Amino acid sequence: MDAQVLGGALQGISCEKDVLIEILTQRCNSQRLMIAEAYRDMYGRDLITDLKENLSHHFKEVMVGLMYPPASYDAHELWHALKGVDTEEKCLIDILASRSNMEIFQMKEAYLMQYNTDLQQDIDSETSGHFRDTLMNLAQGTRMEGYADPSTATQDAMILWEACQQKTGEHKNMLQMILCNRSHQQLWMVFQEFQNISGQDIVDAINECYDGYFQELLVAIVLCIRDKPSYFAYRLYNAIHDFGFHNKTVIRILIARSEIDLMNIRQRYKERYGKSLFHDIKHFASGHYESALLAICAGDTEDY
Template structure:
């Protein structure tokens, strides 16, 4: 889902001018050759190239050097900096597929990762993720979700993973009916008809849902997200709320994710890494603006204050300055 009503989205990372994949490959090799590794050179090159250019560097490295760039980087780097650099070298669909696989196949299921990725990607992106998941892990994403989750939460994820959301314009009359159906399924019912929420929120187009939200507010004088908070709980509440937030304003959703990853004692490096890598070429400009508007501090300042070392320096480059 793209953010509607917030203008054209754009990233902070673009194609690097005067790009030379062979030269970058040779420079990276020299940075890792001999005694010690020059992390600054690795950071300067990989954090300032687009993902498409990084794929060309990977091929050039194998062609010119005769070795695998990712393997060499893994042998030279460590910790969160290694994880971040390796993440930058994966194409977006393969990176999302890896994150989903790790969320499902690791020790326990990381429901938050499943929610973030599947609630925020559009049909084409989800279809590409499903294909990459099958190719890279020889496994079926829907089947893995089915075996690792349950109840209405499982139903929402399976619905989203179809990548089959309607892409048409809003139908005002139908939007009014859908808003009434949501009201009757929740606030105006004894108990909650979770299936009705799933059917509408997981299948209707983004423009249509925006109109549904407006009509719902008129009927109930309550924001639908607040109703979901009172009518649902646990993972179901999290995923339905994420869908609503992404329909309203995807960059604001990710700004909140970044803020929550850095607030309080300790930093959730994994979430911070995943969001910065996956959104750097998509809507990071809008995420930064939403972050500053809501939290009255620049994303750059928060990153500098909550992280350190090469990990911090890479995130700052992906953030592209303080504004």
């Protein structure tokens, strides 16, 4: 039924955008994939192709983005971040600093299938320095999971402290090795030991000692380990307020997190910044694009 309604909305005299929003934002990803399959059977056409042909600008990006499986969407975003006119380092940071081993494995498989090239090779060729090395480490997807050893937490914290003091290439390598490979449980203890040793929070120390995208990536890893929804709330706030509404970032985070932790992100956003995510999107976006973003954002309209 959804496929039939979408067909009517897309193939009529004028595209009925409200109908597209009503259906595609209110179905989960697995349902949208089934709708796309039914659409192909019914019309002999690809739904994504028809969306691209009938829509434009940021509204098209939202509607098409919703149609990708999560791993394929990550792969799509990484490809464009790496192969666009300018490398979009912040996109690489958002995705690779926040995904689990399994998500990274699935993303690499999708990347290879969609673009017939290896993600790590593209990172290697399109980025540089310690930023590249850290991305490459994350893209291996080999972080230890569920393992914590209090006896080595102090040792790791000492290594991090020395890395922040010495700042040599070798120390930078040790820093990123620990942040990229230790389990989240282990790193919680390491961060606490770092505070005990240095009297300073690890994020403050990184911000003082390093700069550029390497520093941003290290901070993102720490923040994602501590509280992923808070990290994405912070990224959304910056994208909305600091960049005059950075559309790509807002779209990517809303779509990628919509079935994972968007409700928690919304909660952190309101707690930290005083106004709801819904309010800020409504203030800066407009038209069907605004309606689509708000429909994904969803929920708790009485608070807005």
